[in-house]
Amino acid sequence: xxxxxxxxxxLVFGLGLIVSGMVNPEKVRNFLDIAGAWDPxxxxxxxxxxxxxxxxxxxxxxxxxxxxxxxxxHFPTKREITPRLVVGALIFGIGWGVGGLCPAPAETSLLVxxxxxxxxxxAMLVGxxxxxxxxxxxxxxxxxxxxxx
Amino acid sequence: MPVIVHPTAFTxxxxxxxxxxxxxxxxxxxxxxxxxxxxxxITAGALPPWRKPDDIAWRYAFILGLATAPFLVLWAxxxxxxxxxxxxxxxxxxxxxxIGIGSRLGNGCTSGxxxxxxxxxxxxxxxxxxxxxxxxxxxxxxxxHVWGG
Numbered sequence: 001x002x003x004x005x006x007x008x009x010x011l012v013f014g015l016g017l018i019v020s021g022m023v024n025p026e027k028v029r030n031f032l033d034i035a036g037a038w039d040p041x042x043x044x045x046x047x048x049x050x051x052x053x054x055x056x057x058x059x060x061x062x063x064x065x066x067x068x069x070x071x072x073x074h075f076p077t078k079r080e081i082t083p084r085l086v087v088g089a090l091i092f093g094i095g096w097g098v099g100g101l102c103p104a105p106a107e108t109s110l111l112v113x114x115x116x117x118x119x120x121x122x123a124m125l126v127g128x129x130x131x132x133x134x135x136x137x138x139x140x141x142x143x144x145x146x147x148x149x
Numbered sequence: 150m151p152v153i154v155h156p157t158a159f160t161x162x163x164x165x166x167x168x169x170x171x172x173x174x175x176x177x178x179x180x181x182x183x184x185x186x187x188x189x190x191i192t193a194g195a196l197p198p199w200r201k202p203d204d205i206a207w208r209y210a211f212i213l214g215l216a217t218a219p220f221l222v223l224w225a226x227x228x229x230x231x232x233x234x235x236x237x238x239x240x241x242x243x244x245x246x247x248i249g250i251g252s253r254l255g256n257g258c259t260s261g262x263x264x265x266x267x268x269x270x271x272x273x274x275x276x277x278x279x280x281x282x283x284x285x286x287x288x289x290x291x292x293x294h295v296w297g298g
Contacts (some may be wrong), residue, residue, distance in 0.1 A: 051172065
């Protein structure tokens with residue numbers, strides 16, 4: 001049940017990306033090109049999604065104690081603006097401008113290609129793995145090293 | 150470097166429709182599963198090592214939903230929107246690497262910060278989205294108008 005529902009949720013999200021044309025990297029890069037071939041469509045996609053989610057989240061938490069198929073509402077609790085957040089989001093933005101792709105549209109094109117999508121996705125997983133697993137190991141090692149001095 | 154620009158038309162109707170679909174998917178991911186529908190977070194959590202075994206399968210189901218959305222459109226008799234991938238494999242791999250690193254350092258992407266975060270009025274997400282735009286617009290400006298001549 002949970003799995004079927006998760007599949008449908010991904011399907012609806014992917015459908016939104018296709019309907020809005022956001023699976024086209026050039027439509028995204030044109031949105032980012034305010035000095036050139038500017039296409040403001042992405043602004044309306046984001047705006048509509050935010051308005052629906054703003055209302056949807058409020059209704060959900062007002063009407064329900066906990067999710068229908070889960071233990072609790074897992075909302076992020078972090079509040080601080082950290083250098084890590086700013087630098088990470090900036091790196092993300094640069095990558096977004098380079099390819100015109102972010103994780104959701106890339107994964108929506110996973111099975112239909114073209115092959116550039118697979119180059120993007122493999123590199124994305126490597127990048128995620130580096131930060132999630134290699135970076136903590138590295139900083140742990142540095143910490144360990146300091147302790148022994 | 151991709152200097153060929155494929156202009157795209159401003160499509161307000163389909164942009165809003167697509168955005169509404171994405172907002173519904175994000176809302177119902179919280180209502181049913183209690184989770185933020187942040188695609189980079191869902192993807193990173195699907196990578197090994199799997200520390201919470203019962204928190205893995207739904208992530209693959211969601212990603213499969215994204216990846217099968219194009220087939221739903223084709224099955225329903227629709228066509229996929231035009232998609233242009235300007236740039237070499239290396240160029241898209243660079244984009245993917247930056248997206249992977251940036252999304253994990255910054256704890257979110259265009260869906261987690263852009264849709265869910267802004268809808269929650271999270272200060273961290275407002276900063277993140279601002280940095281996405283700075284990085285993305287700056288990069289496209291450099292590529293298309295400075296280096297691309």
